[in-house]
Amino acid sequence: MTGKKKGKLTKVLDYLKHEDPFSKGVAFCPGCGLELLLRFIPQVLGNDIVITGTPSCSAPVLLGQNNQSWHTLSYFGTLMTGAAANATGLARYYRKAGIKNTVVCFNGDGTAADIGFGNLSGAAERNEPFIYICYDNEGYMNTGVQKSATTPYGASTTTTPFGTASKGKNLRRMNLALKMAMHKIPYAATATLSDLGDLAKKLLKAKEAKERGFAFLHVFAPCTTGWGYAPENTIEVCRRAVKTNYFPLWEAINGKIRMTKTVKKPKPVSTYTELMKKFAHLNEADLQILQDDVDYEYCMLGGLSTLEAECHIPESVED
Amino acid sequence: MNIKAEAKAKAGSQIKVITGNAAAAIGAKLVRPDVVAAYPITPQTEIIEQISKFHANGEMDCELITVEGENSAMNAVMAASLAGGRVFTATSSWGLVFMYDAVLATAGARAPVVMVNVNRETPGIIAVSCGQQDMISTRDAGWIFLIAEDCQEVLDLVLQAYRLAEDYDIQVPVMVHYDGFYLSYLSEGVDVPFQEDVDRFLSVLNDQPERTKLVPGGKLGCGTHGILGGYLELRHKHVSAMERSKAKFEQIDKEFQEIFGRSYGGQIEEYRMDDADVVLVGSGSMCGTIKTVIDEKRDAGVKVGLLKIRMYRPFPGEAMVEALKGKKAIGVVDRSLCFGFKGGPIYTELKAFETQLDGSKMVSFIDGIANTDITTANIGQMIDATCDLAEGKDVREVTWVSYPEAQEEGGL
Numbered sequence: 227m228t229g230k231k232k233g234k235l236t237k238v239l240d241y242l243k244h245e246d247p248f249s250k251g252v253a254f255c256p257g258c259g260l261e262l263l264l265r266f267i268p269q270v271l272g273n274d275i276v277i278t279g280t281p282s283c284s285a286p287v288l289l290g291q292n293n294q295s296w297h298t299l300s301y302f303g304t305l306m307t308g309a310a311a312n313a314t315g316l317a318r319y320y321r322k323a324g325i326k327n328t329v330v331c332f333n334g335d336g337t338a339a340d341i342g343f344g345n346l347s348g349a350a351e352r353n354e355p356f357i358y359i360c361y362d363n364e365g366y367m368n369t370g371v372q373k374s375a376t377t378p379y380g381a382s383t384t385t386t387p388f389g390t391a392s393k394g395k396n397l398r399r400m401n402l403a404l405k406m407a408m409h410k411i412p413y414a415a416t417a418t419l420s421d422l423g424d425l426a427k428k429l430l431k432a433k434e435a436k437e438r439g440f441a442f443l444h445v446f447a448p449c450t451t452g453w454g455y456a457p458e459n460t461i462e463v464c465r466r467a468v469k470t471n472y473f474p475l476w477e478a479i480n481g482k483i484r485m486t487k488t489v490k491k492p493k494p495v496s497t498y499t500e501l502m503k504k505f506a507h508l509n510e511a512d513l514q515i516l517q518d519d520v521d522y523e524y525c526m527l528g529g530l531s532t533l534e535a536e537c538h539i540p541e542s543v544e545d
Numbered sequence: 546m547n548i549k550a551e552a553k554a555k556a557g558s559q560i561k562v563i564t565g566n567a568a569a570a571i572g573a574k575l576v577r578p579d580v581v582a583a584y585p586i587t588p589q590t591e592i593i594e595q596i597s598k599f600h601a602n603g604e605m606d607c608e609l610i611t612v613e614g615e616n617s618a619m620n621a622v623m624a625a626s627l628a629g630g631r632v633f634t635a636t637s638s639w640g641l642v643f644m645y646d647a648v649l650a651t652a653g654a655r656a657p658v659v660m661v662n663v664n665r666e667t668p669g670i671i672a673v674s675c676g677q678q679d680m681i682s683t684r685d686a687g688w689i690f691l692i693a694e695d696c697q698e699v700l701d702l703v704l705q706a707y708r709l710a711e712d713y714d715i716q717v718p719v720m721v722h723y724d725g726f727y728l729s730y731l732s733e734g735v736d737v738p739f740q741e742d743v744d745r746f747l748s749v750l751n752d753q754p755e756r757t758k759l760v761p762g763g764k765l766g767c768g769t770h771g772i773l774g775g776y777l778e779l780r781h782k783h784v785s786a787m788e789r790s791k792a793k794f795e796q797i798d799k800e801f802q803e804i805f806g807r808s809y810g811g812q813i814e815e816y817r818m819d820d821a822d823v824v825l826v827g828s829g830s831m832c833g834t835i836k837t838v839i840d841e842k843r844d845a846g847v848k849v850g851l852l853k854i855r856m857y858r859p860f861p862g863e864a865m866v867e868a869l870k871g872k873k874a875i876g877v878v879d880r881s882l883c884f885g886f887k888g889g890p891i892y893t894e895l896k897a898f899e900t901q902l903d904g905s906k907m908v909s910f911i912d913g914i915a916n917t918d919i920t921t922a923n924i925g926q927m928i929d930a931t932c933d934l935a936e937g938k939d940v941r942e943v944t945w946v947s948y949p950e951a952q953e954e955g956g957l
Binding site for chain 2: 273274275276279285286289290291292293295298299300301302303304305307308309310311312313314315316318319320321322323325326327328344345347348349351352
């Protein structure tokens with residue numbers, strides 16, 4: 227990963243200081259956002275991370291089968307219910323034994339926002355010394371596209387299908403990243419695959435922050451199969467999610483929020499939704515509800531970032 | 546130091562009047578764990594309060610994780626154990642059930658976790674009272690189960706549990722059970738071992754090959770998908786390790802005696818069994834009362850003995866057959882239920898060995914559920930009924946001793 231290229235890309239490649247520990251051909255769908263993210267993390271953070279994986283889209287590749295593995299990382303197969311607690315146990319033992327470590331607790335939104343939220347919140351509250359990454363594909367893609375807490379309003383999934391009496395998910399999505407920032411942890415941030423330089427920076431910041439405690443990254447990682455868009459459009463979906471403020475990029479240090487990318491003229495959310503089938507059934511009025519939700523979330527984020535700039539934030543407790 | 550205390554000190558111990566929970570906490574302190582994670586629940590809470598105090602006073606140099614629920618307690622210690630640490634946790638009842646998936650995963654991963662479970666009635670009906678139903682609810686999880694009779698045995702079993710769990714040839718998690726309320730809050734004299742003796746007792750583990758550990762950059766993982774033959778291989782190895790643990794536990798009991806001067810007999814303890822015609826089979830705190838009643842019955846000329854189960858998983862079938870063979874009648878006392886069967890769980894399991902017992906007759910007694918005291922009178926009644934059975938009289942197969950209404954309700 228040392229080959230230098232001209233132009234913008236060089237910046238991203240500069241962050242890739244380590245080998246890709248994954249086999250060249252792995253069992254992900256073509257165009258999988260998760261695969262790009264999974265290969266990216268150890269190239270930035272190093273191959274000496276200990277990564278945990280849950281039953282999810284990542285599981286076949288991250289956990290392997292019997293005594294065979296798709297990669298050379300040290301990994302720990304967790305349960306969805308207790309992923310953050312598993313990572314806690316690892317990080318605490320390494321600390322006790324004086325073993326230098328970077329534990330990366332890698333989970334989908336089903337684990338992070340739904341079934342494993344309790345222990346995620348608990349680990350954040352205790353300021354456990356590891357990095358938690360949520361790759362958000364907005365539902366249970368591995369089990370066949372069911373809704374989760376981060377599934378957006380109007381999305382058709384197999385448990386919130388579009389039908390004569392249903393517009394898809396009739397609820398707004400949970401803002402997981404903001405919730406985590408509210409735990410006042412050393413580091414919380416959002417990132418996505420269209421802004422890899424930003425993602426790399428945030429990974430390194432998380433690694434540095436975990437020396438002081440809990441670091442949380444929420445990475446928007448679209449699913450070509452579950453969302454119904456062409457495999458080559460994964461990055462474009464990410465790009466438009468950012469440009470419409472559907473998925474704003476920000477970070478929070480000890481709860482203090484700062485936008486890391488500001489979109490000067492945000493595009494309407496329809497320029498994002500038009501790329502995929504999961505919103506195809508929505509009419510203008512439905513889309514307006516989604517737009518209102520996006521606007522509300524962004525407004526709240528903006529409000530918090532200015533509000534918190536005015537507030538004194540206590541230093542985090544050192545142990 | 547007076548002469549008595551000096552003699553005691555030479556024997557490597559000191560007597561303290563403490564509760565069963567305190568005994569468990571002191572046991573946990575003496576094994577010098579790397580990581581402790583726990584969540585409070587009645588009647589276990591005192592254990593983690595004590596450990597927190599030890600930690601706060603600098604007497605325990607461990608990572609103490611005050612988790613947000615039992616599920617995380619088990620997940621944290623499982624991972625810390627697989628990373629290479631010595632770990633401890635404790636729970637009870639609903640807490641054990643809330644960590645059930647992690648309890649299974651811990652066994653599947655062969656993580657040498659040691660957990661104390663203070664027996665309490667379990668989901669179904671809310672009950673803040675003693676019962677072994679929590680233990681029964683997890684008996685097929687793949688853990689080794691040990692059961693203590695008194696506060697001394699609580700402490701001693703915690704120490705022995707580490708020798709068993711972390712033994713290179715075993716590597717199976719161990720749960721130490723004792724009766725909530727009856728033992729958790731009971732204060733009695735406990736011979737507390739000195740640290741150097743415990744260190745010596747555990748040092749055997751240091752001489753064994755190092756177990757596989759999950760280390761950063763180690764290019765190893767745990768928690769793979771088990772498929773077909775790979776799955777079968779792991780399961781068969783696990784079952785084999787459980788079988789090996791029986792003899793290992795006997796050996797540990799002997800080594801324990803050499804250092805601490807106390808022996809319990811390994812998988813089972815036999816009390817006045819040699820010439821007994823009838824036997825009660827029991828476990829946990831009820832055994833103290835049973836022994837008292839047996840002494841009285843013996844004085845009256847009744848040849849009765851007790852078989853106390855100390856190791857419940859793996860089931861000590863061979864040892865029990867050896868001890869019970871040829872006895873005229875056996876009464877099994879269960880402090881829990883076996884839904885789908887009429888008799889209690891231990892009774893039902895012992896039934897599987899009936900053909901090897903040379904014609905011993907068996908009956909089931911269910912008592913002590915939800916803090917109904919297993920009184921000396923109740924035990925007298927059970928012994929009398931078992932004697933009747935030995936004499937060929939008609940005795941009900943299953944008796945709910947503290948619930949005579951059961952007979953009127955029919956069925957059993």
